[in-house]
Each structure stands twice: as C-alpha cells, then as structure tokens.
Amino acid sequence: MNTNIIAIVAVSFMSVGIIWAVGNLTHTTIESRVKTANGILLIAQDNRFNGTNPTIYANTNLPKKLIILNKDFVRHDFIVDGLGINTSYLSADQSFITAIATKKAGVYEYYCSLHPETMRGKIVVKS
Numbered sequence: 001m002n003t004n005i006i007a008i009v010a011v012s013f014m015s016v017g018i019i020w021a022v023g024n025l026t027h028t029t030i031e032s033r034v035k036t037a038n039g040i041l042l043i044a045q046d047n048r049f050n051g052t053n054p055t056i057y058a059n060t061n062l063p064k065k066l067i068i069l070n071k072d073f074v075r076h077d078f079i080v081d082g083l084g085i086n087t088s089y090l091s092a093d094q095s096f097i098t099a100i101a102t103k104k105a106g107v108y109e110y111y112c113s114l115h116p117e118t119m120r121g122k123i124v125v126k127s
C-alpha cells in the first residue's frame with residue numbers, strides 16, 4: 001500500500017520533470033524570434049529602453065519588426081506619434097509586437113507616456 005503511493009508520487013514527479021524539460025527545449029524566446037525576423041527588441045527596464053534608449057534605424061517601404069517587452073514591475077507603454085504606434089499599457093512581462101512601417105523618411109520620437117523624461121529616444125527612417 002505504502003510502496004504504491006510512493007511509486008505513484010515518484011512517477012508523478014518524473015512526468016512533471018519530463019514535461020518541463022520538453023517545454024524548455026521547444027520554447028522559442030522572444031529574443032530568438034526577433035533575431036530571425038531581423039527586428040528590434042526593446043526591453044523596458046529600470047525606466048529606460050534597453051538601458052540607453054538607443055536610436056533605431058529603419059528604411060522607408062521596408063517594415064521593421066519591433067517588439068516591446070516590459071521587464072519592470074511597473075507599467076510602461078511605447079508610443080511613436082508620427083508612426084501611429086501605441087502599445088497601450090504593458091504590465092510586467094507583457095510584450096507587444098509592432099512594426100516601423102512608413103513611406104516618409106524622417107526622425108520620429110518614441111517615448112513612454114508614463115515616464116517621458118527617462119524613456120525617450122529617436123527612430124531615424126531613411127529613404
């Protein structure tokens with residue numbers, strides 16, 4: 001009786017372990033998805049984008065994939081008025097996929113509406 005229970009518990013633990021391992025092997029991270037799409041990953045963390053609010057370069061008539069990932073505990077959003085990009089509020093660990101897609105060359109400003117002083121940068125679109 002007791003050995004049966006121990007066996008059942010052991011098998012249950014093993015099953016969970018196997019499911020976890022397979023899940024890890026097949027799971028594609030946001031980082032790898034961005035890389036294969038030749039896109040850009042912006043991580044909102046410590047009230048900055050990628051630590052430095054980097055300038056992003058893109059070309060007209062060539063959509064560039066853009067993923068915003070919030071790694072903070074507080075909410076952030078990502079807005080580019082001139083490009084019609086607005087992720088709305090992202091909670092912790094939420095992400096949003098969008099694209100820089102425009103026919104008009106120029107310099108566009110991106111920012112977080114909740115922290116516009118520290119979370120602000122430029123998107124340079126060349127023709």
Ligand SMILES: [Cu+2]
Pocket residue numbers: 047075076077112113114115119
């Ligand atoms: Cu913010």
